[in-house]
Amino acid sequence: MAGASPGRAVFVAGASGYSGRALVRELCARGHRVVCLVRPRSGVGGRDSPEDLARALPDAEFRVGDVSDPHSLREDGFAGESFDAVFSCLATRGGGVRDAWTVEFEANRVLLDAALTAGVPHFVLLSAICVQRPKLAFQRAKLTFEALLAASGLRYSIVRPTAFFKSLAGQLPRVLAGKPYLLFGNGELTACKPISERDLACYLVDCLDDPMRHDAILPVGGPGPALTPRAMGELLFRLSGRPPRYRSVPPGLFTAVGGVLGALGRVVPSLVDKAEFARIGHYYATESMLLWDETRGAYDAAATPSFGEDTLEAFYEQALAKGLAGQELGDHALF
Numbered sequence: 001m002a003g004a005s006p007g008r009a010v011f012v013a014g015a016s017g018y019s020g021r022a023l024v025r026e027l028c029a030r031g032h033r034v035v036c037l038v039r040p041r042s043g044v045g046g047r048d049s050p051e052d053l054a055r056a057l058p059d060a061e062f063r064v065g066d067v068s069d070p071h072s073l074r075e076d077g078f079a080g081e082s083f084d085a086v087f088s089c090l091a092t093r094g095g096g097v098r099d100a101w102t103v104e105f106e107a108n109r110v111l112l113d114a115a116l117t118a119g120v121p122h123f124v125l126l127s128a129i130c131v132q133r134p135k136l137a138f139q140r141a142k143l144t145f146e147a148l149l150a151a152s153g154l155r156y157s158i159v160r161p162t163a164f165f166k167s168l169a170g171q172l173p174r175v176l177a178g179k180p181y182l183l184f185g186n187g188e189l190t191a192c193k194p195i196s197e198r199d200l201a202c203y204l205v206d207c208l209d210d211p212m213r214h215d216a217i218l219p220v221g222g223p224g225p226a227l228t229p230r231a232m233g234e235l236l237f238r239l240s241g242r243p244p245r246y247r248s249v250p251p252g253l254f255t256a257v258g259g260v261l262g263a264l265g266r267v268v269p270s271l272v273d274k275a276e277f278a279r280i281g282h283y284y285a286t287e288s289m290l291l292w293d294e295t296r297g298a299y300d301a302a303a304t305p306s307f308g309e310d311t312l313e314a315f316y317e318q319a320l321a322k323g324l325a326g327q328e329l330g331d332h333a334l335f
Contacts, residue, residue, distance in 0.1 A: 008032045008208065009082065011120070013067045013111050014089030015060070016042035016053055018166055019126055022197035023089060026205050028059035035061045037077035068107040073114045085122040085208055086115045095280050096273035097137040104141035112145075112152060122155045122214075124207050126200075129160040129219050132292040136280055146217070155214050157207035161200050162221040162289040162304065163192040165315045168232060169324055172316070175236050180247040184285035187230030187246065191301060192289035193221025196315065199308025219291050222308050226290060226301035232312065239316050251285040 010027055014020040015036035027034045042048050050062045065076030067090065088111055092103045108125070115123055127146060131139045149156050171181055184190075203220055207213040227235075230246075237244040255278075290299040 008084040010034055010085045010087060010208075011078065011083045011115075012036045012060075012087045012089070013107075014091065014126070015057075015062070016048060017089055017091065018164065019197055019200060020089035021053075021057065022201040023087060023126075023204055024057050024060045026198070026201035027087075028057065030205060032205075033061075034059070035063065035077075035081075035083070037063050037065045037067050037073065039066065040064055068102070068110055070110050070114065073110060074117075078114055078118050083115075083118065083120050085124060086111065086120050087124045087126070087204065089126045091126070092138050094273070095136065095138045095276060097276050098273075100136075100138035100141045104138050105145045108145045109148060112149060112154075115154065116152060120154070122157070122208065123149060123152070124157045124204055125149060125159065126204065127158050127160045129162050129221075129289050129291070130283070130287065131160065133287060135283055137276055150215075157204075157213050157215075158217045159200075159204055159207065160217065160219045161195050161203075162219075163194050164200070165194055165196050165310075165312060168194055168312065169315070169319055171233075172236065172319055172324065175240055175242055176320075178242070178245075180245040181233040181236065183229055183233065183246050183248050184251045185248060187233065187248075188228050189251070189286055190284070190288040191226040191228045191299070193224070193226050193301070193304050193306060194312045194315075195220065195222035195308060196310035199223075199310050203307050219305060220307050221290070221304045222310065222312070223306050224311055226288075226304070227312065235313055236316055239313070240320055249285075251282055255282055 010032050012020060012024055012027070012034060013036075015024050016038050020036075024034055024036060036053070038050055038053060040049065042053070050064050054060075054062050063076055063079070065072040067073055067077065088108055090103055090107050090111070092099045112123060125146065127142050128139070131142045131146070134140050134143055146158050149158065175181060199222055200220070203218075207218075233246060234244065288299040288301075290301050291304040292298075293300045293303065
């Protein structure tokens with residue numbers, strides 16, 4: 001890993017989230033001055049106050065404001081100070097259509113405008129590898145902002161990670177309760193190279209000083225081979241000592257539900273997001289979180305960059321021993 005120069009002043013948006021907290025922790029550990037703008041209530045279910053975040057991350061400075069409000073961002077966030085870099089970990093919690101464009105695009109656009117006005121030289125964006133094949137509102141919103149950032153004139157690093165460990169932990173309580181592990185189809189339809197929040201945070205911070213990560217789009221996965229859902233289930237059963245039990249769910253179920261809700265959404269607007277959630281479920285049931293090879297029209301596990309040291313097996317072992325505190329999916333839960 002590239003060693004970052006100490007003493008940088010960095011501004012972090014999205015610091016209260018899963019990846020944001022790990023990023024703040026890593027920035028502080030490397031000696032950077034970290035300023036975060038957070039809402040009065042944040043985290044899963046709005047359970048955390050700025051004081052809660054400050055206790056959890058005592059080396060960072062937390063300011064209260066609204067990153068989507070240009071005035072608040074300027075006055076409460078940047079507050080007339082100079083920063084060497086801006087990191088954005090902003091992401092929609094549920095993936096609804098309006099929320100996706102409000103957060104993934106508009107809030108990031110406001111943040112980019114503020115960075116340009118303040119003369120910040122480097123913008124590091126946490127995106128997602130799934131934008132390679134955009135079929136969902138949040139993916140299109142992410143891609144639209146990526147293009148805006150790349151054309152802004154700022155030095156940029158757009159990081160597209162594969163699946164997080166947290167997103168692969170949702171079935172652990174089911175297994176411990178003796179319930180079957182749910183698979184889409186035969187469990188071999190998709191694969192990913194899971195990455196821990198700690199390794200991802202290291203990768204993000206390394207973007208500050210690694211010239212190979214400047215003005216670049218950076219797909220990244222964790223160490224080891226790509227894993228299918230069935231392989232993850234086998235791993236979890238082996239580690240927990242439970243006999244393997246599986247139940248297959250047809251991915252087409254999401255398509256059917258999404259089609260019905262989409263039609264009804266033309267009459268009942270509140271159903272539009274529910275239809276989008278069904279499309280999200282189908283996407284993750286059928287698309288791998290790996291590098292897409294446009295020439296071959298296929299995902300390429302071997303070409304997906306690997307980074308870090310944390311393995312999914314070690315994560316499962318720790319979760320089985322100590323529970324899933326801090327790994328709650330909240331609105332991202334599928335099961």
